[in-house]
Amino acid sequence: MKQPDFTEIADLIDQSHRILFITGAGLSADSGLPTYRGIGGLYDDADTEEGMPIEVALSGDMLRQRPEITWKYLLQVERACRGAGFNLAHRLIAELERLKPQTWVLTQNIDGFHRAAGSQQLIEIHGKVGELSCPKCHYEMIANDYSQIDGMPICPRCHGVMRPNVVLFGEMLPEPAVEVLHREMMRGFDLVFSVGTTSVFPYISQPVFEARKWNAKVIEINPGITEVSPFVHYKLPMRAVEAMEAIWEAMGQPVPQQQAALS
Known part of the structure; x- marks a missing residue:
């Protein structure tokens, strides 16, 4: 696992045709949303008023x-x-899809920020709260x-x-989203990003493990250590906006104004 080298990551993006972003609550934390569990979680190490997790x-x-x-x-x-609204990291992921049309997003987040930021090839595996x-x-x-x-x-x-x-805890994933995920996994990816997720669900960690079969590189953006940290090629121990902005600048692309990235 290598330390951050944004020029190397920019080169990997340039060389890649199909890119997958796997995103979790840590991405939307930069929009001011709580992550519930983990760093800054709304219910960190505490039960509800009824005494249940x-x-x-x-x-x-x-x-x-x-x-x-x-x-x-x-x-x-x-x-x-x-x-809250989408942040600069959501915006840059959507912009990357414009530059690399075979960029996909697999998100656990139900806030709809990816779609609002402009991502179109989007698998909302846990549904939409709205x-x-x-x-x-x-x-x-x-x-x-x-x-x-x-x-x-x-x-x-x-x-x-x-x-x-x-998708509430203990429920099945939506079949249409699962079908799209399976279809795109069969096609494989050249580069995989894991952003702001602890990767505790098998369907979230699986693309990281499948990357070896695809001969793809994996980049993790997360301040903490996660289930997939030992298996990635690059570990960026940073928040999503900070890391994505640094990658974008290394690509030589102009960074959109931060205020324009809020819905």
Whole structure:
């Protein structure tokens, strides 16, 4: 594992045709969003008021059995994130797709910032928090924020409790997103970035391990040590915006103004 050399990384980008960015909560932390677990986490080493881990409160089982608990913490998390927008790292990843059209993003984040920043080849493997649906009658609605939700959102059609179109703990991944991921993994990548994720889920760490088969280089951007850190070629122990800006400058590209990168 090599120490940061942004010129080398810029050269790797230049030489690569297909690039994959795997992103997690650490990327959106530079937008002011909490990461829940890990550095600066909203629930670091602490249980909820009900004495359960946040993963239990935000689980599919809890939503079915006691939806008021799940929605209590969904509202709390959304309130902590409200008003934030995409940051310069999201913007630069989208700009890289413009320069390298076979650039893809696999994100665990449900904030929608990648899409807002301009990324189009995007696999939102955990869904989108801004979409609500009714499990009973399948009524759907867009919720730009949760400010109008008092307690739990009730379906106007069948009066059931609605849910966000996100993957809660213990739930299956959305099949369309999984199919796209499998298709692109079969094609392989020349370069893989792991940005702001602890990579604890197998489907998030798998591309890093598959990189050896593809003869691809792997670059990790994360201040901490993660599940994949021992297996990457370059480790950048930095925050996402700082690292992406340095890489962009090494590529000889003009860096967009920071204020223009907020939605």
